Amino acid sequence: MYVDSHCHLSFPELQGRLAEIRAEMAAAQVDRALCICTTLEEFDAVHALATGYDNFWCSAGVHPDSEAVREPSVEDLLALAARPRVVAIGETGLDYYRLDGRSEAEMEWQRERFRVHIRAARAAGLPLVIHTRSASADTLRLLREEGGAAAGGVFHCFTETMAVAHAALDLGFHVSFSGILTFKTAHALREVARSVPLERCLIETDSPYLAPVPHRGKVNSPAYVPWVARQLAELKGVSVEEVAERTSRNFERLFLQPAARRPGGVETGSTSGGA
Ligand SMILES: [Zn+2]
Ligand SMILES: [Zn+2]
Numbered sequence: 001m002y003v004d005s006h007c008h009l010s011f012p013e014l015q016g017r018l019a020e021i022r023a024e025m026a027a028a029q030v031d032r033a034l035c036i037c038t039t040l041e042e043f044d045a046v047h048a049l050a051t052g053y054d055n056f057w058c059s060a061g062v063h064p065d066s067e068a069v070r071e072p073s074v075e076d077l078l079a080l081a082a083r084p085r086v087v088a089i090g091e092t093g094l095d096y097y098r099l100d101g102r103s104e105a106e107m108e109w110q111r112e113r114f115r116v117h118i119r120a121a122r123a124a125g126l127p128l129v130i131h132t133r134s135a136s137a138d139t140l141r142l143l144r145e146e147g148g149a150a151a152g153g154v155f156h157c158f159t160e161t162m163a164v165a166h167a168a169l170d171l172g173f174h175v176s177f178s179g180i181l182t183f184k185t186a187h188a189l190r191e192v193a194r195s196v197p198l199e200r201c202l203i204e205t206d207s208p209y210l211a212p213v214p215h216r217g218k219v220n221s222p223a224y225v226p227w228v229a230r231q232l233a234e235l236k237g238v239s240v241e242e243v244a245e246r247t248s249r250n251f252e253r254l255f256l257q258p259a260a261r262r263p264g265g266v267e268t269g270s271t272s273g274g275a
Pocket of ligand 1: 091131156
C-alpha cells in the first residue's frame with residue numbers, strides 16, 4: 001500500500017473527478033493521501049476532503065507563489081491547525097523562480113510569510129511542508145533562524161542539490177520525491193535520491209502536475225505514486241514493496257503521530273550513508 005504525501009485534489013484539473021480518482025487509487029493500492037492547502041481561501045475545500053474520507057488528511061498554509069490572496073497570521077494558521085485532520089503547516093517556503101522582474105530583495109513578503117508559517121508550526125507542534133525553488137540558501141537560513149528543526153517536516157517535490165538535501169536532513173527534515181525522479185534528464189536528482197536514507201524518504205505526486213513516466217504530460221493523480229516508488233526502489237536496490245512499506249511508515253511517523261511522540265519533531269543521529 002502506497003501513500004501520496006502531497007497532492008492538490010481541489011485544483012481545477014482534478015475537481016469533480018473525486019470518485020474516479022478514488023477508484024483509481026484503490027486499484028493502484030494507493031490507500032492514503034495528504035491534501036495540500038495553498039491559500040486560506042482554499043482551506044475549506046481541502047479540509048472537506050480530509051473530513052469527508054478517512055484516508056485523506058490535509059495541511060493549512062499559503063504557498064509562496066500565491067499572490068493577491070489573504071495573508072496569514074500565526075493566529076490564523078493556529079486556528080486552522082486546531083481543526084480535525086489537519087496534520088501539517090504548508091505548503092510554505094520560498095520560490096524565487098518566478099520573480100517577474102523583481103529582485104530577491106523585493107521578495108521580503110515571501111520570507112516574512114515563511115517565518116509566520118515556521119512560528120505557527122512550532123506553536124502547533126505540527127510538521128512543515130516546505131516548497132523551495134531557486135531559493136535554497138534563504139530557505140535553510142530562515143529555518144535555522146526561526147528554529148524550524150523543532151517542528152520538523154518535509155522538503156517536498158525535491159529538485160535541489162545533494163548539499164541542500166543533506167542540509168535538510170541535518171535539520172531533521174524528510175525529503176520527498178515526485179514524478180520528476182522518473183524524468184529522463186533527472187540524473188543529478190537520482191543521485192540525490194540514492195544518498196537520502198530510506199528512513200527519511202517520502203513519495204508524492206504533487207498532482208495535478210508532474211505526472212511520472214510513463215504518464216508524463218498527462219494530468220497527474222495520486223494513483224500514479226507507485227511509479228515514483230518503483231524508481232526509488234530501483235535506485236536503492238530494494239523491492240518496490242519495501243519502498244511502499246518504508247515510505248508509509250515514514251508518513252505515519254511524521255504526520256499521524258502526536259508531536260509528543262515524535263522525538264522533538266527531530267530525529268537525531270547520522271544522516272550520511274545508509275539505505
Ligand atoms: Zn510545492
Ligand atoms: Zn504542491
